[in-house]
Amino acid sequence: MAIRDVLRMGDPRLLARALPVECLDTPELHALLADMQDTMAALNGAGLAAPQIGVGLQIMIFGFQESVRYPDAEPVPYTVLLNPVLTPLGSEMEEDWEGCLSVPAMSGMVARHARLRYQGCDPYGSAIDRSVEGFHARVVQHEYDHLIGVLYPMRITDFSRFGYTEVLFPEGGRAGD
Ligand code: NI
Secondary structure (H helix, E strand, O other): OOOOOOOOOOOHHHHOOOEOOOOOOOHHHHHHHHHHHHHHHHOOOOEEEHHHHOOOEOEEEEEEOOOOOOOOOOOEEEEEEEEEEEEEOOOOEEEEEEOOOOOOOEEEEEEEEOEEEEEEEOOOOOEEEEEEEHHHHHHHHHHHHHHOOOOHHHHOOOHHHEEEHHHHOOOOOOOOO
16 A cells, blocks of 8 residues: 555656546455555545546545535535446536645635536445435536546636636635645
8 A cells, every 4th residue: 555646747657548447356456456445545635536536447445524625515425436337417517616636725616516426446346326416416526537538727718717726825724725
């Protein structure tokens, strides 16, 4: 288990489409997930996708009880999600601030589907099928974007609401990247 380097925006590997995971419950998969968990914890991340550590597979982890980076967010159960399929529920969009471990020290306002169904499986092959809303729905959409080569700045429509976290939020309360 180890803390891995997180690729930063500009690295072409962050723009590639990830491939489905075909071999579940292998030692290699569990070792990769342990590294992802260590890396996310060390950086206080709310989520992490495998492409962010240079592994082009459809794997994301997310969840927290309390987030330093998103102090106002409701808790999200810790989840390992493989080969996800997302289905928006309804057409309502919601705007909120996002950051990304691959875009350190920045924050931007991004519109996401307010409600969402996501399906996939866990590392043992058990099905996951949840309908969620709010920050939970946001973090899944953000991590899913990493699997299709999209970073949140590519979703920003109003660049007056994109900048350095410590400048946007001088009162603090956010981790800064
Ligand atoms: Ni990210």
